[in-house]
Amino acid sequence: MENKWSSLKEKTAPYILLSPFLFGFIIFFGYAFIRSLYFSFTDYDLFSIPNWVGIKNYINLFKEHLFATALRNSLTFAIIVTTLQTIFALLLAVVMNQKIRGIRYFRAAYYMPSVTSSIVITLIFMWMFQRQGVINYLLTIFRRYGLIIGVFLTFLVGIQLLLVVREKLRSRPVEYFEPGYIILSIILAAIITYVLKDFGIIKPIEAKAVDIFWLNTREKVPFWGGPFAFPRPLGAIMILNIWTTTPTFMILYLAGLQDIPRVLYEAADVDGATGLQKLWYITVPQLKHITFLVVTLGLIGTLQMFDQVKIIGNQAPLESTITLAYYVYQSAFPGASAPKVGMASAAAIILAVLTLTVVLIQKIFSGEGRELRD
Amino acid sequence: MKIQQNYDNDVNLKIKRRRWMNVGLIYLILLLFSVLFMGTFLFGAISSLKDNPGSWPPTLKTEQLSLKNWIGAYKLARQGGGSGFFGELKSGYKVSLEVTYKYPKGIEIQPPQIIIPKRFKGTGRTALELDREFTADFVETKPAKEIDRIPEKDGTQVSYKVIVINTSQKDFSELPLDLVVPYKVKFIKATLFPNRIERLGMVQSWNNLVSGVIPYVFHNHFRVFNENYSRSTGKRLFTTWIFNSFFICIIKVITTLIFASMAGYALARLRFYGKNTLFIFILFSMMIPGQVTFISNYLVLRDGIFGLTKLFGGGSLLNTFTGLIISGLVGASAVFIMKQFFEGLPREMEEAARIDGASTYQIFAKIMLPLAKPALGALTILTFQGVWNEFFWPLVVLTSPMDKFTLTIGLLSFKDTYASGTFDWGPILAGAIISALPVIILFIVFQRYFIEGISFSGIKG
Numbered sequence: 001m002e003n004k005w006s007s008l009k010e011k012t013a014p015y016i017l018l019s020p021f022l023f024g025f026i027i028f029f030g031y032a033f034i035r036s037l038y039f040s041f042t043d044y045d046l047f048s049i050p051n052w053v054g055i056k057n058y059i060n061l062f063k064e065h066l067f068a069t070a071l072r073n074s075l076t077f078a079i080i081v082t083t084l085q086t087i088f089a090l091l092l093a094v095v096m097n098q099k100i101r102g103i104r105y106f107r108a109a110y111y112m113p114s115v116t117s118s119i120v121i122t123l124i125f126m127w128m129f130q131r132q133g134v135i136n137y138l139l140t141i142f143r144r145y146g147l148i149i150g151v152f153l154t155f156l157v158g159i160q161l162l163l164v165v166r167e168k169l170r171s172r173p174v175e176y177f178e179p180g181y182i183i184l185s186i187i188l189a190a191i192i193t194y195v196l197k198d199f200g201i202i203k204p205i206e207a208k209a210v211d212i213f214w215l216n217t218r219e220k221v222p223f224w225g226g227p228f229a230f231p232r233p234l235g236a237i238m239i240l241n242i243w244t245t246t247p248t249f250m251i252l253y254l255a256g257l258q259d260i261p262r263v264l265y266e267a268a269d270v271d272g273a274t275g276l277q278k279l280w281y282i283t284v285p286q287l288k289h290i291t292f293l294v295v296t297l298g299l300i301g302t303l304q305m306f307d308q309v310k311i312i313g314n315q316a317p318l319e320s321t322i323t324l325a326y327y328v329y330q331s332a333f334p335g336a337s338a339p340k341v342g343m344a345s346a347a348a349i350i351l352a353v354l355t356l357t358v359v360l361i362q363k364i365f366s367g368e369g370r371e372l373r374d
Numbered sequence: 375m376k377i378q379q380n381y382d383n384d385v386n387l388k389i390k391r392r393r394w395m396n397v398g399l400i401y402l403i404l405l406l407f408s409v410l411f412m413g414t415f416l417f418g419a420i421s422s423l424k425d426n427p428g429s430w431p432p433t434l435k436t437e438q439l440s441l442k443n444w445i446g447a448y449k450l451a452r453q454g455g456g457s458g459f460f461g462e463l464k465s466g467y468k469v470s471l472e473v474t475y476k477y478p479k480g481i482e483i484q485p486p487q488i489i490i491p492k493r494f495k496g497t498g499r500t501a502l503e504l505d506r507e508f509t510a511d512f513v514e515t516k517p518a519k520e521i522d523r524i525p526e527k528d529g530t531q532v533s534y535k536v537i538v539i540n541t542s543q544k545d546f547s548e549l550p551l552d553l554v555v556p557y558k559v560k561f562i563k564a565t566l567f568p569n570r571i572e573r574l575g576m577v578q579s580w581n582n583l584v585s586g587v588i589p590y591v592f593h594n595h596f597r598v599f600n601e602n603y604s605r606s607t608g609k610r611l612f613t614t615w616i617f618n619s620f621f622i623c624i625i626k627v628i629t630t631l632i633f634a635s636m637a638g639y640a641l642a643r644l645r646f647y648g649k650n651t652l653f654i655f656i657l658f659s660m661m662i663p664g665q666v667t668f669i670s671n672y673l674v675l676r677d678g679i680f681g682l683t684k685l686f687g688g689g690s691l692l693n694t695f696t697g698l699i700i701s702g703l704v705g706a707s708a709v710f711i712m713k714q715f716f717e718g719l720p721r722e723m724e725e726a727a728r729i730d731g732a733s734t735y736q737i738f739a740k741i742m743l744p745l746a747k748p749a750l751g752a753l754t755i756l757t758f759q760g761v762w763n764e765f766f767w768p769l770v771v772l773t774s775p776m777d778k779f780t781l782t783i784g785l786l787s788f789k790d791t792y793a794s795g796t797f798d799w800g801p802i803l804a805g806a807i808i809s810a811l812p813v814i815i816l817f818i819v820f821q822r823y824f825i826e827g828i829s830f831s832g833i834k835g
Binding site: 006009010013014015017018020021022023024025027028029030031032033035036039046092095096098100103104106107108109110111112113115116117118119120123124125127128130132133134137140179180182183209243247248251252300303304306307310311313324325328329332333341344345348349351352355356359 | 415417427634640649656809813
């Protein structure tokens, strides 16, 4: 009897341990997903009994202008943000992967944007993107002092080249980004620029303040982009998003960088590879599986971008910021008019399918994917 | 031999110098990036102290951060009978402000006109206190007294003393002041720099002369707390939101820790029917956006979990914390993290315990959980951060009354509260900075766990 009881206890143990999780998972995910699928074939409006309408919702969606805009915005956003944030995260991680004093504090400082909530970040960015905001002010400064900055940069590159070429002519081992020379060039270029400015040879330009509408505009950027141009408010959200998620992915890359065998770099040093070559031929291929992860997480995250659109709200025209996720929310809770749950669900299913497809395509192209399974 | 040694020294020196240069350059780059990532926050935080963060040009110069004004605010608050750091205007006390103007040639020198304005606190829907007493009705002012006159090349600098006396029996918490001078007269300085200079420099306006140093510096932060009252209970909304957020975070952290480790252990080590299918579904759910499932979940809460809770007398679960919590007891990603962690642990101890006759529950509670401390630490931090920052689901579930909001949804409502034509960025920024503080403090203290958490969920995933 005792034995039977304890064997029953052992047999049910997994289910009992899983039960609290399964309760939520089945009701709030499984059931919800199936019901969304069902709603997408009905004309449900949150109150009356749903009627089966077949694939009418899906057909209507593709006729609707706002949905097409949302789909386009979502895709542009996902592709641009994922690409840029992956590149930045990798580069940042390479810079951060140093064994120098205090690196921990820098890492912490960089990670700050990733721990704060979307609402806080978006509010601060909305303040910065005002017409008379920080971003426009910085652009104004660049416009006014552009000449001086340009002169400084020209001298910086010129002096650096001069120094490196001189060493190369003497056939000494030297890189184009020789750190000592860069510091020397910065100092020299700064002195020359200062002297030129002091003598009044170069002057800040008397330009008007930059007055770019970042949010309240229907303009598209880049203006030469033609069909690939996207609304400027969406661009503002892109900047914001890249800024917040790059540090998260940098952490992933950092962990990966520490696993690369040092021998590879030492061998490359013996062969006389430059820093860029090492980055391209060793670091990038060795981090392939992390890149897969970063791109996958990036795509999943960017395709469901919602918070920023909701928070910016009426500060920007709806067509300029709307994404698929927001379209779903907006159709289900439109405020004044009747909820179109059928349409919302259909759009939601399309969003889900899109996410899965994009991840799948990515998986096929990178030839990776074991990581996600085991 | 000697030459060889010299040569070696030379090379060593060069290598060393090169390494130092390298380190210097890296620090330079790191600093530049710090400005990019931290600067935004710091700039936001500093600007949240300003009277008008939306002013052009946006500079770092902030009157609220100047020592001179701190001393001024301290002095004035002491004169009013307060402590200096937190001030007030007590009955019978006298406050005197020194102010200096420059009168250009050709403009008659006359003392500024003194007005004690009657101002409502807050703007728009926040200005609810209608039956307030105004300090202006109870205090006396004397005409400004000239105390100094310095002739200059193109005009005259004149200093005045403005005196306000509280002749009533009451104590007041604030003393606003406006000084009006003729056109073209230039304001030079005062004991306390005015909060606003309006009408082409003719009006210098102070919000509160006797605020004391701390309310003076954190003017906008105090506004966030003091200007938002609940219409139903009269409580301070912002404080309520902070408590709400903390409450939900703590409950969810506890449920997540318990349930995720239970489920994670079962998935990692136990054999049961449908294990692989379940795991695939978990991965699947992690890719599906919340917007796909929220309509059904909304309905489930509205009808009280298939109408079951209604049978027991409970109503709709919308706008309740029960609803918000029950729908997110434990996330799939938390289970995933715990599963990955348990799989990485060695099996020997477990097997030894099993041979000794321990049950699954005993093994889980006595052996596995103590081993899982680092993962649980990381999960605590990640869950707290995730719940504190959660936006979409609270937005759907909590719509009214405002007492039920979490901090994120509350902050969103600030966008309406402080927008009348143009944004009043002061309290909006202040609210944002305050609500970011707990997570930032948590991050600074438990930095290691954050980084580990990311790696747990990422690398092993």
